[in-house]
Amino acid sequence: MLALDRTDTDLSIIRYMQLLANYYQPDLIEGVFVVPTMDKFYTNFIEKNNTAFQAKQNLDEALKGELERKIKFYFTEEKPNVSISLLEGKPIRQLIKEAELRDIDLLVVGNKKLSEGSGITAKAVSRRFKGSVLFVPEKQHTQMHRMVVPVDFSENSARALQEALAIYDQQVGSSVIALHIMDLYPLIHYQASRLASRFKEYAIGDVQESWKDFCEKYQIDRKKVKFEIRDRMDGNTAKGIQQFSDDIQADLILMGSHGHSILELTLWGSNTEKLLALEKEVPILIIR
Numbered sequence: 001m002l003a004l005d006r007t008d009t010d011l012s013i014i015r016y017m018q019l020l021a022n023y024y025q026p027d028l029i030e031g032v033f034v035v036p037t038m039d040k041f042y043t044n045f046i047e048k049n050n051t052a053f054q055a056k057q058n059l060d061e062a063l064k065g066e067l068e069r070k071i072k073f074y075f076t077e078e079k080p081n082v083s084i085s086l087l088e089g090k091p092i093r094q095l096i097k098e099a100e101l102r103d104i105d106l107l108v109v110g111n112k113k114l115s116e117g118s119g120i121t122a123k124a125v126s127r128r129f130k131g132s133v134l135f136v137p138e139k140q141h142t143q144m145h146r147m148v149v150p151v152d153f154s155e156n157s158a159r160a161l162q163e164a165l166a167i168y169d170q171q172v173g174s175s176v177i178a179l180h181i182m183d184l185y186p187l188i189h190y191q192a193s194r195l196a197s198r199f200k201e202y203a204i205g206d207v208q209e210s211w212k213d214f215c216e217k218y219q220i221d222r223k224k225v226k227f228e229i230r231d232r233m234d235g236n237t238a239k240g241i242q243q244f245s246d247d248i249q250a251d252l253i254l255m256g257s258h259g260h261s262i263l264e265l266t267l268w269g270s271n272t273e274k275l276l277a278l279e280k281e282v283p284i285l286i287i288r
Contacts, residue, residue: 110122111280149179255286
């Protein structure tokens with residue numbers, strides 16, 4: 001399901017979906033556009049006035065045709081099937097409601113630098129939607145050669161890494177980089193001490209051992225993955241992910257969701273939301 005809003009971001013979403021379709025091979029791609037609920041006066045007026053009602057119906061059909069042509073320009077084959085749905089209501093609520101009712105496999109949403117009034121924001125979607133979601137920036141991406149997977153050695157990050165490796169197996173010339181951000185914030189007060197440097201060496205050794213155990217536990221083929229460690233002295237994991245991804249010119253960031261409990265949202269969910277706010281150049285795929 002593609003969340004469209006008739007801005008330039010639609011083109012980025014559709015073109016990136018065209019790229020992903022080579023891997024996922026979906027049966028159906030559905031574009032959804034949510035028309036914000038009208039003022040009650042206008043809603044009543046349209047319902048009571050036949051001419052106004054017919055005019056609105058004609059406008060809706062024209063809008064559906066415009067969006068359908070936009071998608072079908074990039075999907076010209078019989079499969080996947082392409083359809084357009086127009087909804088009315090509060091954009092976030094209606095979009096998520098429709099996605100959950102249809103039990104979709106993937107929701108694709110724009111991740112804009114500045115909101116243009118569509119009412120659909122990356123932060124709100126990541127917090128409320130319980131399925132897998134892809135956030136596509138305004139900048140168009142046409143390849144998936146460098147995939148970054150932040151890992152904290154949990155089952156969720158293993159799931160994201162396995163998804164990246166599944167793409168890797170089908171994407172010629174691609175590479176998968178597992179990134180661990182090592183939080184050294186507690187050492188900030190001891191930076192001038194030799195002990196701090198030694199502690200960092202111990203920490204790196206422990207992380208490398210954890211990576212080895214992690215790959216064995218989840219059957220990750222280490223020959224296919226490059227493992228990178230970056231340390232932060234400010235505790236800002238999301239910033240570390242964003243800087244690394246931009247430095248290597250990543251094509252996709254994959255993250256495993258940690259659910260929707262209060263604790264999970266506070267710990268990992270906050271990093272996801274922070275990353276969505278920071279990273280406006282690279283697509284982000286949240287795996288649930």
